[in-house]
């Protein structure tokens with residue numbers, strides 16, 4: 343399976359950053375054996391699209407409806423219209439701050455798919471849940487409740503992002519990543535049969551150029567979802583390079 347490396351810019355980026363986005367797209371072209379994308383603020387998408395050629399641009403959330411009276415929201419159809427080809431859905435920051443539930447995540451994933459976008463569904467436990475020994479139960483519960491009814495082809499990815507590893511510099515232990523990704527794969531296979539093996543499982547949480555090889559070598563780690571280290575080409579390219587070396 344080809345590795346998928348996706349940058350999540352979160353609430354970062356203005357027109358000043360368009361040259362950096364172009365530099366990231368150029369870096370991605372140097373590592374063509376890896377699938378890669380940048381999920382940007384919706385406000386930047388259209389202008390970014392014009393500078394990145396065929397490099398994939400995505401959104402970070404969408405509404406469940408195509409259009410309507412939803413002040414401040416952006417629909418999947420709008421993301422697509424602005425040039426997005428994928429969307430991150432159910433990021434833990436939204437689950438926490440916007441109180442998104444698994445049922446919302448599932449509905450949003452369905453809406454994104456209907457608009458022709460690829461989808462990354464995010465799941466992950468908090469530190470408190472891990473310390474109580476509930477990590478596996480929480481993550482598999484989120485997975486089951488957030489997944490769509492059916493999957494065919496490679497439009498869906500799942501990102502395992504332990505909340506305590508996001509933006510903290512604290513990376514999950516390889517043995518924990520091995521266990522969690524193995525359990526997610528087993529659940530996907532159980533639910534979708536052979537199609538469950540086509541779903542890429544990404545790791546997210548303080549991935550950078552120094553730890554990427556170690557994480558991306560773990561069985562069932564099919565790529566990464568990267569926050570801080572995706573904001574510059576200088577930090578993002580070593581991760582692309584690590585994934586490319588493993589793709590040869």
Ligand code: 13P
Pocket residue numbers: 350433503507508509510511546547548549567568569570571
């Ligand atoms: P960091 O790479 O900054 O830890 O963020 C991970 C993340 O939340 C990606 O969605």
